[in-house]
Amino acid sequence: MHLFGLTDDPSVGTMSRPWTLAVARDDLRQTTIAAGDPPQLSDGEVLLRVARVGLTANNVTYAVLGEAMRYWEFFPPEPRGLSRRWGLPPLWGFADVAASAVSEVPVGLRVYGYLPPASHLVVRPARVDGSGFRDASTHRANLPTPYNAYRSTSGDPVYRADQEDLLVLFRPLFYTAFMLADQLTDNDFYGAGQLVFSSASSKTAYAAALQLHGRGPRVVALTSPGNVAFTRSLGCYDEVLPYADAGDLAVLPTVYLDLSGAPATRATLRERLADQLIRDIAVGLTTQVSNAATAGEVFFAPVQIRKRRLEWGNDGLEQRFAEAWRHFTVAVLPRLEVHTEDGPDALRQAWQEVLAGRTPAHVGRVVTM
Numbered sequence: 001m002h003l004f005g006l007t008d009d010p011s012v013g014t015m016s017r018p019w020t021l022a023v024a025r026d027d028l029r030q031t032t033i034a035a036g037d038p039p040q041l042s043d044g045e046v047l048l049r050v051a052r053v054g055l056t057a058n059n060v061t062y063a064v065l066g067e068a069m070r071y072w073e074f075f076p077p078e079p080r081g082l083s084r085r086w087g088l089p090p091l092w093g094f095a096d097v098a099a100s101a102v103s104e105v106p107v108g109l110r111v112y113g114y115l116p117p118a119s120h121l122v123v124r125p126a127r128v129d130g131s132g133f134r135d136a137s138t139h140r141a142n143l144p145t146p147y148n149a150y151r152s153t154s155g156d157p158v159y160r161a162d163q164e165d166l167l168v169l170f171r172p173l174f175y176t177a178f179m180l181a182d183q184l185t186d187n188d189f190y191g192a193g194q195l196v197f198s199s200a201s202s203k204t205a206y207a208a209a210l211q212l213h214g215r216g217p218r219v220v221a222l223t224s225p226g227n228v229a230f231t232r233s234l235g236c237y238d239e240v241l242p243y244a245d246a247g248d249l250a251v252l253p254t255v256y257l258d259l260s261g262a263p264a265t266r267a268t269l270r271e272r273l274a275d276q277l278i279r280d281i282a283v284g285l286t287t288q289v290s291n292a293a294t295a296g297e298v299f300f301a302p303v304q305i306r307k308r309r310l311e312w313g314n315d316g317l318e319q320r321f322a323e324a325w326r327h328f329t330v331a332v333l334p335r336l337e338v339h340t341e342d343g344p345d346a347l348r349q350a351w352q353e354v355l356a357g358r359t360p361a362h363v364g365r366v367v368t369m
């Protein structure tokens with residue numbers, strides 16, 4: 001097998017001893033760090049050196065839904081010398097091609113995509129073009145396709161080298177928020193006069209609220225007492241209430257966008273709003289309690305993405321996303337404090353803090369690997 005440019009160039013990541021952080025599938029607080037040997041590449045494979053990743057509640061949700069939604073299957077533990085007791089929660093971030101057995105994917109190419117909590121990942125690029133490639137590894141063939149795409153920084157209209165941390169932290173969250181806001185607008189807000197977000201201080205919630213504020217319905221935030229001041233400071237909610245005051249919500253036709261999953265909040269809204277609660281949509285579960293069965297419906301971005309691809313074309317959708325992203329970055333930059341740490345222990349620490357909800361809402365946690 002011929003390797004195209006296997007390198008020790010530190011600018012593209014070294015062949016230093018690979019490591020993996022894994023969490024116990026049945027107790028997400030238990031972690032282990034495993035060291036391994038450099039992976040051997042076969043024909044058609046590429047070795048990615050993971051460079052920087054972000055950690056938010058969304059990554060914890062991947063782990064909470066690891067079995068149900070098959071998130072554990074993206075990065076199996078066994079090739080890394082770990083038993084199936086352990087799982088690798090997927091993260092989003094940047095990686096560099098450190099070795100390549102695919103001539104179209106050169107060493108040094110930097111890509112954005114779905115990555116393991118580990119120093120390295122072997123992928124099998126397919127459909128390679130200027131915008132990147134897809135991982136066609138057998139174990140990922142039947143998993144949701146958006147997670148298998150790796151975007152090259154050179155072919156990405158929203159990439160800016162000085163905004164990598166924003167992409168690491170927000171890209172998938174903002175994409176969801178963009179499609180959620182679009183779906184609500186596209187359906188005339190289902191006739192609602194009020195949109196209520198739980199976990200309104202989360203990045204996904206306020207990214208959506210920023211796009212919905214001033215478009216018609218009142219946009220109302222429910223959040224923890226400690227996050228009320230931050231959520232107010234965002235300026236994208238007409239009203240901000242601590243969870244304990246959810247029973248004081250105005251009684252008018254309401255769409256509930258549930259990102260917390262807390263059963264008590266849902267019960268309060270149902271009691272207070274009764275038939276004025278016209279849609280109850282599960283978007284997330286920051287409290288780590290599944291709400292898929294208790295909400296009226298689950299938001300599934302691919303449905304709206306498919307609709308808009310048909311109406312606007314792929315380029316039209318990408319162009320609108322890029323425009324919304326540029327507006328968003330201007331709004332979010334002054335409000336975000338990025339904390340960057342380095343290495344496996346820092347990643348473990350960041351996991352524990354995000355899992356326990358100890359990361360302040362104005363902070364984004366980035367780890368260099």
Ligand SMILES: NC(=O)c1ccc[n+]([C@@H]2O[C@H](COP(=O)([O-])OP(=O)(O)OC[C@H]3O[C@@H](n4cnc5c(N)ncnc54)[C@H](OP(=O)(O)O)[C@@H]3O)[C@@H](O)[C@H]2O)c1
Binds near residue numbers: 200205225283288354
């Ligand atoms: N459906 C989709 O396609 C999709 C896409 C993206 C994200 N999401 C979901 O949206 C949710 C928010 O994700 P994010 O990454 O935007 O979150 P984030 O910015 O990390 O959210 C932080 C906020 O979540 C709440 N929180 C965090 N940890 C908690 C804990 N341990 N217990 C209770 N509350 C906690 C707190 O908000 P409050 O004090 O305001 O409650 C906190 O300020 C996640 O569940 C994520 O999976 C869904």
